[in-house]
Amino acid sequence: MLEGRSFLVSRTLPSSLEQENKWTYTTCRVGAEVSNGKRPFELDLEEEGGLRKASKVSDHEENLPRAQFDRLSLTLAAPIDHAYNQRQSSDQADTSSLIPPIGRDLTINCLLQCSRADYGSLASLNRSFRSLIKSGEMYRIRQQNKVIEHWVYFSCRLLEWVAFDPVTQRWMQLPRMNSNECFMCSDKESLAVGTELLVFGKDLMSHVIYNYSILTNSWSSGMSMNSPRCLFGSASLGEIAIFAGGCDSQGNILSSAELYDSEKQTWVTLPSMSKPRKMCSGVFMDGKFYVIGGIGGSSGRALSCGEEFDLKTRTWKEIPHMSPGNHGSSPGNGMPSPAEAPPLVAVVNNELYAADYADMEVKKYSKETRVWITVGRLPERAGSMNGWGLAFRACGERVIVIGGPRGQGEGIIEVNSWVPSEGPPEWRLLGRKQCGSFVYNCAVMGC
Incomplete structure (x- = not known):
């Protein structure tokens, strides 16, 4: 991912485009971190030329000739202006090569460096970009090149879902289920x-x-x-x-x-x-x-x-x-508690972990001895009702815990992250949202 570098420059979308695709943004800044009060995808423009040049280049960019990469920025800007100001003629144009001056293959190689949060804006450029994204072809190419982003999707209110990107720490609201x-x-x-x-x-x-x-x-x-x-x-x-x-x-x-x-x-x-x-x-x-x-x-x-x-x-x-069991929540005679949740388990780097919500512990499964070993604690504010209302998921190289304090009336959900390869559980708070403290459902999408 190109962290903190300008890759595409766009202008404010017409309302018709915003209505067609709610995932569009006024700017496309790839992988920008939140800093100095700025949101991801915010862009500063230079006074001359209206384009902000990348201050650094990634390993992928270094493989491109400098002039060719600069030309890419300029050629990307032109179709965006064309799409925003003359969308009808853009849709009718022959754009099978996406960006003709650099060719389809190089264009796609560059698009692989974009976060999939940018793909709504890319689909608004013209018909070929729209087909590339909405047909799923771009995601198949990402998979072939092992370019995967893991986002967390969860519901804390009936029929309402939100998505969370743990890298950019950005929240996205999904359409309401009908x-x-x-x-x-x-x-x-x-x-x-x-x-x-x-x-x-x-x-x-x-x-x-x-x-x-x-x-x-x-x-x-x-x-x-x-x-x-x-x-x-x-x-x-x-x-x-x-x-x-x-x-x-x-x-x-x-x-x-x-x-x-x-x-x-x-x-x-x-x-x-x-x-x-x-x-x-x-x-x-x-x-x-x-x-x-x-x-x-x-x-x-x-x-x-x-x-x-x-x-x-x-x-x-x-x-x-x-x-893994949860010895604090079972009657002790082999009969489960009537309200006990299914095991909260997650696999990271082919290692199996579990949340013992009774003792607020994290356990790891030993494949050799077939026993569970306590490796640390769960986040203190990640409450549950016999395991219900708490999400414990693998998210790429991380274990993600989503939950909130119980019985305090705060209505706040927190997303905590731990990277097992870095040692025993040390939880990092990635995000907090006012949407209730009970997680009804949770899934992780990697694509």
């Missing part, structure tokens, strides 16, 4: 896969899935699993996701599983687990999918085992003692 009261009040699960945020819930007599696309900045519905369910364990790996266990519409606990491909928009039934379970969690680790903990069997007992699914052999293997 659903009926039944779905609004039902229990919901969420998962991000590819460029989609999926929210699962109930609508009158059936399960329903709402899909938020970052390509269109809009919600849609109509998708359906092969075996609709709720209270399942799930996780995503790039553009695929696996869903296992849960309950059907009659309340039966399931052992079945299925895979969703966000590129093909297809659901594929997988072999069933050895044990039915609900209220479980799912993660990907070492290229395999794991289901951890939950409640299983007719007696509704808590399961301490996990199950591992090998995508290559398409087989399940039971892993004993994989559930």
